[in-house]
Amino acid sequence: MSNLFHLAVVLTLASVICAPAGLAQEGLNADGEARYGRQILTPGFAPSPVTINVVSGGDIAVKPLALGDNCLGYAAADPDVVVELAAGFERVTFLIASAEDTTLIVNLPNGSWSCNDDTNGLNPALVYYNAAPGSYQIWIGSYATETFDDAVLYLAESGPEALPTTATGPDPARDPLYGEISLSRGFQPSPYALQVLGGGRSDAAEHLADPVCRGYVSEAPDYSVYLSEDLADLRFAVHSPAAMTLLINGADGRWHCSAGDSRGDPAISFDYALSGLYDVWVGSQEQGNYAASIFYLTEYEHDPGPSFTIDTSCPDMLPTDLQVGDRALVTRADAKVYAVPETAATVIFQPAPGAGLALVGGPVCDEEFRWWRAQLGDGNRGWIADGDAESRWLERAN
Secondary structure, X not given: OOOOOOOEOOOOOOOOXXXXXXXXXXOOOOOOXXXXXXXXXXXXXXXXXXXXXXXXXXXXXXXXXXXXOOOOOEEOOOOOEEEEXXXXXXXXXXXXXXXXXXXXXXXXXXXXXXXXXXOEEOEOEEXXXXXXXXXXXXXXXXXXXXXXXXXXXXXXXXXXXXXXXXXXXXXXXXXXXXXXXXXXXXXXXXXXXXXXXEOOOEEHHHHOOOOOOOOEEOOOOOEEEEEOOOEEEEEEEEEOOOOEEEEEEOOOOOEEEEEOOOOOOOEEEEEEEOOEEEEEEEEEOOOOOOEEEEEEEEOOOOOOOOOOOOOOOOOOOOOOOXXXXXXXXXXXXXXXXXXXXXXXXXXXXXXXXXXXXXXXXEEEEOXXXXXXXXXXXXXXXXXXXXXXXXXXXXXXXO
């Protein structure tokens, strides 16, 4: 689970990663007895979803087994559940709901492996279209070692969006994702600025009774600001080329919201800010979008309008001049647009070289790529990598 991409963000994910079954024989035993039983499913099964209570985790480190992308966490040697599809399914969903960070590992009827992490918040989901009949061995892993947590496996023909989510809403009790700072009157530098990846899976409007609170935020605050004394004329703001939302839980426990305009510039000003803790969320107005944003604070009476440059660099990646708001051209023949920013996700579209895409979110860095959320010509949106450590697959359109 990456701190940068805090929430797996799209719930219509299909992830199939193939690797020879023999790679896992020393660790995961596909022929083992299911610890929580077997479930036989036929198309149209009822009740739906089927729910199975399990405990995640085990002593087998999954990543070193090299089963495929997103095959992570720690699992038991024997499967947790075996699902028998008595016939082919147009669509079947396996989804985990847990209060903790879990992973999902599945051995498919053809012997290949399919894995996911962090689609439903910190929990995984896998969707199989035109699913073949046969035996699906399922392991529910814990992301962290020596961690065993209660979880529920959901089996359904509906998509993940129709199943329970682990989203709990913005929670000031959680640790901030990007850290914290203590400030006093006349703080320097001013503005105090920090780049974050804004967005999340919790709809603020569902948790806060304020019509202004629209947008999607993470459960944990992005940042925490402690004022060691009362400050006059304090301004919290966000700079981003995407449409963002700013949410603050103030020192008095009250919620404050601001939704930006088309330029994505929300701001909240306090004529007199009481000393104490201010938890800050930078959200996206569009569900499923994540965008690099600058969160900043000023004693605005004394500061001119600040100017910022968003850092789009990713470790070990070639630099790029792309930014959200640009139109980009595809330069690689096998470039693909995915449902979420990972190669294990559903491929939405494969654009031809020279095709134009509007960049509306990102960038998101992972271990291999820098991802941008792109809008296609038909209005659909997905994530595309702009290259790797050796070559670029997108270039800015003139």
